[in-house]
Each structure stands twice: as structure tokens, then as C-alpha cells.
Amino acid sequence: MVYINIPYVSENELIDRDLFVRELELAPISDRARFETFEAVYNRLPRGVNFEYSETDQARELLAVLEHMRIGHRISQESEYPVDRHSGL
Numbered sequence: 001m002v003y004i005n006i007p008y009v010s011e012n013e014l015i016d017r018d019l020f021v022r023e024l025e026l027a028p029i030s031d032r033a034r035f036e037t038f039e040a041v042y043n044r045l046p047r048g049v050n051f052e053y054s055e056t057d058q059a060r061e062l063l064a065v066l067e068h069m070r071i072g073h074r075i076s077q078e079s080e081y082p083v084d085r086h087s088g089l
Contacts, residue, residue, distance in 0.1 A: 002059045004066070005048040005074045005081065006040035012071065015041065020069060027065050029058040037062060041071055046081035048073070 020041065024034045033049050040047040051059040066073045074080065 001053065001077055002051045002056060003048055003076050003078050003080075004037075004051070004059060004062060005046070005076060005079065006037065006066070007046050007072060007074075008040070008042075008044050009072060012041050015069060015071065017042070023065050023069060027061045029061050030055075033058060033062060037065075048079060048081070050079070 021038070024037060027034075029037075033051070036047070036049045040049065049059075049062060051062075063073070063075075
């Protein structure tokens with residue numbers, strides 16, 4: 001499993017949303033990955049995108065988009081943010 005952690009930083013709000021959406025749409029990644037990436041970048045709760053080993057090509061494509069857009073990220077085997085989203089913590 002490959003997990004791309006995308007921490008929220010206030011500078012993320014300065015990223016042009018329309019441009020970012022276009023970049024995500026052009027990338028050959030799943031709709032799930034697009035949605036999770038957008039949520040991670042613009043949501044204050046720390047999150048990221050999970051890819052199975054069979055999806056490493058998609059992970060590489062997403063990394064290219066994040067680097068092109070200069071969005072901070074870290075790669076790990078699982079989320080660095082063990083937050084229960086349902087409890088609001």
C-alpha cells in the first residue's frame with residue numbers, strides 16, 4: 001500500500017481551484033483519488049490518498065501533479081494522521 005499524506009497548510013487556499021481541478025482531471029487517476037486529493041488539499045483535517053500496490057502508476061501520476069502544483073506531501077505505507085473522521089477529532 002502507498003499512502004500520500006497531504007497536510008493542510010494555509011498556503012493551500014492560495015492554489016487556484018479551477019487550475020487544480022483541471023490538472024487532476026488530466027491525470028490518469030481514479031475519480032476516488034481525484035476527490036480524496038481535492039479534499040486533502042482544501043480541508044483543514046489532515047488526510048491523503050491511499051493506493052494499493054496495483055495502483056502505483058496512479059500514485060506516481062498524482063505525485064507528479066502535486067509536485068507540479070507545488071503542494072506539500074509525504075509518502076508512507078499508511079496514513080500519518082490516525083484521526084477518526086467520524087468523531088470530529
